Amino acid sequence: MAPLSPKPRPGVLDIEAYVPGESHVPGGLKPVKLSSNETPLGPSPKAIEAFAAAGTALERYPDGQASALRQAIARRFGLNPDRIVCGAGSDELISLIAHAYLGPGDEGLYTEHGFLLYRIVILAAGATPVVAPEKDLKADVDAILARVTPRTRIVFLANPNNPTGTYLGIDEVRRLRASLPADVLLVLDAAYAEYVRRNDYEAGLELVATTENTVMTRTFSKIFGLAGLRIGWAYCPAAVADALNRIRGPFNLSAPSIAAGAAAMEDWSHIEAAVRHNDEWLPWLTAEIEKLGLTVTPSVANFILVHFPKDSGRDAAACDAFLKQRGVIVRRVAGYGLPGALRITIGSESDNRKVVEALAAFAGSQA
């Protein structure tokens, strides 16, 4: 008889683990890493300073309320700090929300090419994932509403979405909220909100403030340049903040994270510089890649989705391998139902030029 061994809950081993963007290339080349939507500007010098200062008292537990960080966020956006919950990346908050509001028999909804973590956290909570189709690589409010059932507990919407870079205007988001049943939590994942330059876009602060059933998550990993520290925050109705605070780890953010995040929030000129950089290079990269005869989905974030022909040798997989040989790492997105595309982060000027050169060489090698 086989010896007994511990078994995870049913379903856990059916979950496909999240595959992060790659960071290594063959031959020890220094990679041009454009695979994880990190900022080429790095963090604010003030955040680096605060991080270093926090390193002098590592024997102490951090403030379990992350008060300095919540207050800095509240000041910046004019929010009630009691309704802000911080997490080790917005990943942790998305996971906490799923664990607080989903269980076996419940359904969690997300869209066809939506951020892959949603599926993982829904399954991890023992619930059933339900996928709404998108239209032209963009979330479709009617399709989402059509998949709502009495078992639906959460709708996750990345706005803008990763990996498509598309977004829903605030009127559509409001329509979604107004048409969802009141007991369905709408989670607006606004990881790339700071990059968006569109008059009809809002991250969702007002919706959170004026409804009892909408949460917005944000991150310090993208435009703030602090991905390595793992800092995220959620703006929540009071009852949701209460639920999340009951189940989160009591010290879920480290002291250096709290200090660096708070300092980063105070340095808005750094964020503005990152927005200006993106405003310059997002259109440039899009146009240069289109000149090579490839299709680019119009993006409002700090990355673009590039579509390749299906022909063997010219497809996304072949291009990915070609780029990697030249030290350029981009993101395959087959796991998002987009086997014919690659996602490319807007990098520094030199990285952007290198990726275009490498793509041109790939196109030339196929001609």
Ligand SMILES: Cc1ncc(COP(=O)(O)O)c(C=O)c1O
């Ligand atoms: C849409 C979206 N949401 C959330 C995250 C998670 O970010 P983090 O956990 O680093 O805050 C990411 C990261 O890629 C993302 O693209």
